[in-house]
Structures are given as structure tokens and as C-alpha cells.
Amino acid sequence: MDTSVQAFWLGHSAFKLVSPEGTQIYVDPFLSGNPNTPDDWKDPDEADYILLTHGHGDHVGDTIDIAKKTGCQVVSIVELSGLLKKHGLPKEQAVEMNKGGTIEFDDFSVTMTSANHSSSFQGEYAGEPAGLIIRFEDDLSIYHMGDTNIFYDLELYGDLYEPDIALVPMGDYYTMGPDEATSAMDLLRPDYAVPIHYGTFPVLTGDPETFKELVEESTDTEVWIPDAGEDFLAD
Numbered sequence: 001m002d003t004s005v006q007a008f009w010l011g012h013s014a015f016k017l018v019s020p021e022g023t024q025i026y027v028d029p030f031l032s033g034n035p036n037t038p039d040d041w042k043d044p045d046e047a048d049y050i051l052l053t054h055g056h057g058d059h060v061g062d063t064i065d066i067a068k069k070t071g072c073q074v075v076s077i078v079e080l081s082g083l084l085k086k087h088g089l090p091k092e093q094a095v096e097m098n099k100g101g102t103i104e105f106d107d108f109s110v111t112m113t114s115a116n117h118s119s120s121f122q123g124e125y126a127g128e129p130a131g132l133i134i135r136f137e138d139d140l141s142i143y144h145m146g147d148t149n150i151f152y153d154l155e156l157y158g159d160l161y162e163p164d165i166a167l168v169p170m171g172d173y174y175t176m177g178p179d180e181a182t183s184a185m186d187l188l189r190p191d192y193a194v195p196i197h198y199g200t201f202p203v204l205t206g207d208p209e210t211f212k213e214l215v216e217e218s219t220d221t222e223v224w225i226p227d228a229g230e231d232f233l234a235d
């Protein structure tokens with residue numbers, strides 16, 4: 001990939017992205033309680049932004065602790081943003097948005113999309129679940145699909161946003177499994193796909209190798225299966 005963005009999968013749906021200028025972005029930082037997060041990634045000392053797809057514990061994870069420690073901005077849908085503040089996120093660090101909107105930050109932008117799932121935080125309704133399209137100044141676009149099943153709008157998102165890389169939940173049980181996620185790639189048509197939300201808990205039985213085989217035999221998308229903590233954009 002022709003980009004100097006760094007991208008690390010940290011187990012489950014958690015990622016750290018680093019812009020070419022060094023902006024540190026976490027997405028769905030479920031780290032300290034995540035059995036697949038490498039030990040040295042469990043307690044970040046620095047962060048500039050946290051982006052959240054929805055309110056479930058395996059996505060919000062350590063958000064409030066990291067935010068308090070680092071002073072980072074936390075971007076999420078309106079209702080979840082309200083709940084995070086109620087649970088201790090300092091007001092000035094909360095950035096609320098909604099679907100269809102794009103916010104330009106220092107050297108990247110975030111567009112919030114639909115996801116077909118549910119969302120709650122600490123037992124309260126947390127607004128709708130979302131996906132996030134993250135675009136960097138060198139034109140790299142990464143679509144974190146959040147937790148979702150398949151929906152036809154993915155075809156529109158493919159046309160509108162032309163994602164280079166899709167981060168695709170395929171562990172089954174709470175999201176798509178490999179078969180449905182393969183059909184989702186057929187609609188979305190990213191250049192690359194990275195399977196996520198598998199193997200964390202015993203019920204998440206969807207196999208990333210099966211996903212890779214199915215996607216690569218039926219679409220033009222190439223599937224990468226990174227190890228946790230590895231920069232999968234490095235040459």
C-alpha cells in the first residue's frame with residue numbers, strides 16, 4: 001500500500017492508527033479486558049483521538065480511562081456521547097456526531113455511516129450503532145464497519161467512499177459470519193479487507209481463514225489477516 005499511515009489491529013475490533021504526521025487514533029479501544037490484545041498494548045500512555053462505533057462494552061472498552069489519562073478527544077454518536085459524559089468523560093473531550101456527517105480533524109476526517117446492530121452502554125440505550133470511514137490526507141480510506149450484519153447500503157458506500165480497506169466483523173453470533181461477510185464484500189468492493197470481531201470469546205466461531213478463502217474466490221478484494229500488534233500497512 002502506498003501510504004505512510006500505520007495501522008495496528010489490537011484484537012477484536014480495536015485498532016490504533018497513526019497518521020503520517022503522528023496523530024494517534026484509537027478505534028473501539030477494548031484493550032485491558034481483551035484476551036487478544038498483546039500485553040504492551042493494554043494501557044496506552046498517549047492518544048489524540050478515540051473513535052467509537054457503538055456503546056457495547058467490547059467496543060467502548062477502556063475509553064473513559066484512556067481519555068482521562070491522555071486528554072484525547074472522544075468521537076461517537078450523540079446519545080453515546082451523552083452517556084460517556086454521564087459516566088465521567090470530561091465534557092470538553094466529547095465530540096458528538098451522527099450518520100452521514102463528516103468531521104475534519106487535524107490531518108484526517110471521520111464520516112459516520114450506518115451499521116445494522118444494536119447499541120447500549122452500562123444498561124442504557126446508546127443511540128444507533130455506526131460504522132466509521134476514516135480518511136487520511138494521502139487519500140487512504142479505512143472503513144471500520146463496527147458491529148453489523150449485511151445491508152444493501154454497503155453498495156452505495158462502495159460507490160460514495162471507495163474504501164481502500166474495510167475492517168469487517170465476521171466472527172458470527174453477534175455479527176455477520178464468514179458467508180454473510182463475504183456477500184457484504186461483494187456489495188462494498190474494498191481493495192482490501194481485514195477480518196475482525198472473531199476468536200475473542202468462545203461464541204465468536206467465525207474463522208478468518210474461511211472468510212479469506214470465500215472472499216478471494218468470489219470477489220476482487222484481497223484479505224489480510226494481521227497478527228495483533230502488527231502494523232499491517234508496513235511493507
Ligand code: NI
Binds near residue numbers: 054056117118174
Ligand atoms: Ni456490539
Ligand code: MN
Binds near residue numbers: 059
Ligand atoms: Mn461487539
